[in-house]
Amino acid sequence: MKNLHFKDFFWNSDLTSTGGYDAIIQYLNDGRRTCKEVEDFMKARASVEEKYAKELLGLSRKVCGHNEMNTLKRSLDMFKLQTEQVSLSHLQLAQSMREEARRLEEFREKQKEARKKVEQQMDALHKQVCSHFKKTMDSKKTYEQKCRDKEEADQNVNRNTNNAKHMEKLQSKAQQAKQNAEEADRLYQQNVGGLMKIRDDWTKEHVSACQMFEKQSVERINVLRNAVWTHLNLLSQQCVTSDQLHEEVRRSLEHCDVQEDVEHFVSLRQTGDRPPAAVPYENFYSGQKCPTGATPPPAARRGPPPEPTPGRGEVVYASVVDTSYSVIKY
Numbered sequence: 001m002k003n004l005h006f007k008d009f010f011w012n013s014d015l016t017s018t019g020g021y022d023a024i025i026q027y028l029n030d031g032r033r034t035c036k037e038v039e040d041f042m043k044a045r046a047s048v049e050e051k052y053a054k055e056l057l058g059l060s061r062k063v064c065g066h067n068e069m070n071t072l073k074r075s076l077d078m079f080k081l082q083t084e085q086v087s088l089s090h091l092q093l094a095q096s097m098r099e100e101a102r103r104l105e106e107f108r109e110k111q112k113e114a115r116k117k118v119e120q121q122m123d124a125l126h127k128q129v130c131s132h133f134k135k136t137m138d139s140k141k142t143y144e145q146k147c148r149d150k151e152e153a154d155q156n157v158n159r160n161t162n163n164a165k166h167m168e169k170l171q172s173k174a175q176q177a178k179q180n181a182e183e184a185d186r187l188y189q190q191n192v193g194g195l196m197k198i199r200d201d202w203t204k205e206h207v208s209a210c211q212m213f214e215k216q217s218v219e220r221i222n223v224l225r226n227a228v229w230t231h232l233n234l235l236s237q238q239c240v241t242s243d244q245l246h247e248e249v250r251r252s253l254e255h256c257d258v259q260e261d262v263e264h265f266v267s268l269r270q271t272g273d274r275p276p277a278a279v280p281y282e283n284f285y286s287g288q289k290c291p292t293g294a295t296p297p298p299a300a301r302r303g304p305p306p307e308p309t310p311g312r313g314e315v316v317y318a319s320v321v322d323t324s325y326s327v328i329k330y
Contacts, residue, residue, distance in 0.1 A: 006210035016130050031220050035108040039101045046097035049090050056087035070264040071256045078252035082245040089241045111216050118209050125202045132198050136191040143184035150177040
């Protein structure tokens with residue numbers, strides 16, 4: 001299939017019309033807006049990644065397993081460390097996205113400046129075409145009018161052949177009309193020639209502009225396509241990087257030995273290998289001890305007071321056995 005090009009399909013039958021040119025300019029403006037939209041999208045995505053990275057970094061610095069020990073502690077430390085690394089990788093991703101957006105912005109501005117010169121030249125040429133076309137059309141109208149005046153003067157001469165004086169006046173008018181028509185014809189031809197030159201210049205410039213605009217469009221489409229492709233590559237690489245960092249945590253967890261951690265705790269914090277002895281029951285009165293778990297004997301009433309044994313030099317008091325005896329006198 002034959003390739004289609006701007007320079008072959010954006011002409012107008014009317015010399016002063018800019019429909020084809022305007023259609024190209026509109027297409028280019030739409031393309032520039034697309035570049036700006038993609039650029040803004042990348043900047044917004046970079047902001048999202050940066051915010052996520054900062055929040056993830058803060059999360060990685062929170063206390064997590066501070067009091068744990070041995071292999072599980074190492075796994076939890078690796079978990080936090082790799083979370084921090086994931087956050088840093090997302091921060092790098094945000095910077096890379098901003099760099100891509102900056103390059104896209106530079107490309108857009110570069111095309112804008114290049115187009116500006118061509119558009120200014122095309123606008124100036126189009127104004128010349130319009131101005132000279134109007135001038136040519138005005139001179140054509142004048143030429144046609146002068147030709148009609150000449151024909152009318154010739155007809156008047158042919159119709160009036162009796163009066164010599166009047167004939168002479170008519171012939172003078174006819175001669176003047178002929179000169180005017182010839183001058184209008186010369187001016188008209190001159191304007192047509194000038195218009196054709198301007199038209200040729202405008203046509204060449206239009207072809208050149210179309211080629212330049214088409215080249216810009218090809219570059220823009222390629223740049224946008226590559227920019228989005230690169231953007232997705234960055235995201236894919238981030239997924240790979242995150243998975244690699246997560247794999248480090250999984251490897252660490254594979255070395256986390258439950259029994260080893262339990263034994264490590266026992267070895268580090270053991271306090272003795274024997275349970276405490278049973279606490280015996282001790283009777284306050286009898287001084288007897290009861291093995292742990294035995295029911296203590298019931299507490300008996302206190303027995304009769306012991307017989308006093310007098311010591312040397314002590315007075316012996318007799319016990320009172322008479323129940324009717326009382327020291328209270330009535």
